[in-house]
Amino acid sequence: MLQNILAYQEIDKDLIKVENLLxxxxxxxxxxxxxxxxxxxxxxxxxxxxxxxxxxxxxxxxxxxxxxxxxxxxxxxxxxxxxxxxxxxxxxxxxxxxxxxxxxxxxxxxxxxxxxxxxxxxxxxxxxxxxxxxxxxxxxxxxxxxxxxxxxxxxxxxxxxxxxxxxKKIDPAILEKYKKRRADRIFPVLVEARGNKCGGCSMEISLKEMDKLRSKKIIECENCHRFIYYRE
Ligand SMILES: [Zn+2]
Known part of the structure; x- marks a missing residue:
């Protein structure tokens, strides 16, 4: 699941490069x-x-x-x-x-x-x-x-x-959120957790959210609204 959306983001990154260039x-x-x-x-x-x-x-x-x-x-x-x-x-x-x-x-x-x-x-x-x-x-x-x-x-x-x-390999609900963030010029949409901090905005993740991150592997940052993922 996570791999799929990360792969999606990698392709999207190339598209954004072209869009920015134009x-x-x-x-x-x-x-x-x-x-x-x-x-x-x-x-x-x-x-x-x-x-x-x-x-x-x-x-x-x-x-x-x-x-x-x-x-x-x-x-x-x-x-x-x-x-x-x-x-x-x-x-x-x-x-x-x-x-x-x-x-x-x-x-x-x-x-x-x-x-x-x-x-x-x-x-x-x-x-x-x-x-x-x-x-x-x-x-x-x-x-x-x-x-x-x-x-x-x-x-x-x-x-x-x-x-x-x-x-096609991604949960439509997640994809929809992803697209919304991208339209709001939030990119990358998915960031890896840096310790207990958001990899996008560096905001500290609460203990409750950290538990959720460990179990679900993916949460939304309460501050910048990016998806924070966690890899073992
Ligand atoms: Zn954040």
Whole structure:
């Protein structure tokens, strides 16, 4: 019984080696990094579009005020021939100067918004270049990764067939637990007891569990949930 599941684990170890080799391959890493960047990009584009809308709205507001002030000066100008007193003239000059000050400030504001718009357009172009490069990188490396996977496919197929064959000799309940641990990335699933300690996590095994281990030859670690086995 124990021998069978240990033999199963040995075959599985080779399969895990291949799986790790594929997962940690440069091709997969680069493709997955590029993919995350592409996925993140949607958020960046939305953010930039929102900012562009904000800037446009600010620009339109400032332009409207600018035009209004320009119109005011035009109207004040038309009033000059109708002035009747020095007081009226002083008042008009004051109003004209006020409008001129506003125009000056608005010109500055418009220039600043225009600069922000240019910067945003520049960032967007830079971003687009990066986006295109990431897209190309993703496709190239995904293809390379697929090729690599195909290269290893016969080995994987053979190991899986061996595992299936070996699985027939193992108690299904134990095998199911084994597979669950493996899926949780606990490996090796079966470890030999080191004295009265778990061979996986080194947790001390209680006296009660030690008795069980001696009689049943296999127990589950209460800490790391590996199977601990015992060989005479
Ligand atoms: Zn343990």
């Amino acid at each position: 997962v940690s391959s440069e091709e997969r890493k680069i493709a997955s990094r590029a993919k995350s960047f592409l996925e993140e990009s949607a958020k960046n584009v939305a953010r930039m579009e929102k900012r562009a809308e904000e800037l446009l709205s600010l620009y339109n507001d400032a332009k409207r005020s600018y035009d209004e002030n320009a119109q005011l000066i035009h109207e004040y100008d038309a009033l000059v021939p109708t002035l009747k007193s020095g007081d009226e003239a002083t008042y008009l000059i004051k109003k004209v100067n006020q409008a001129l000050d506003d125009i000056k400030a608005l010109e500055k504001e418009l220039a600043s918004i225009s600069k922000d718009m240019e910067d945003l357009a520049k960032s967007f172009n830079e971003f687009r270049a990066k986006y295109n490069a990431a897209g190309k990188e993703f496709l190239e490396n995904r293809e390379k990764y697929e090729k690599l996977k195909q290269e290893y496919a016969p080995v994987v197929k053979e190991l899986k067939a061996k595992l299936e064959e070996q699985a």
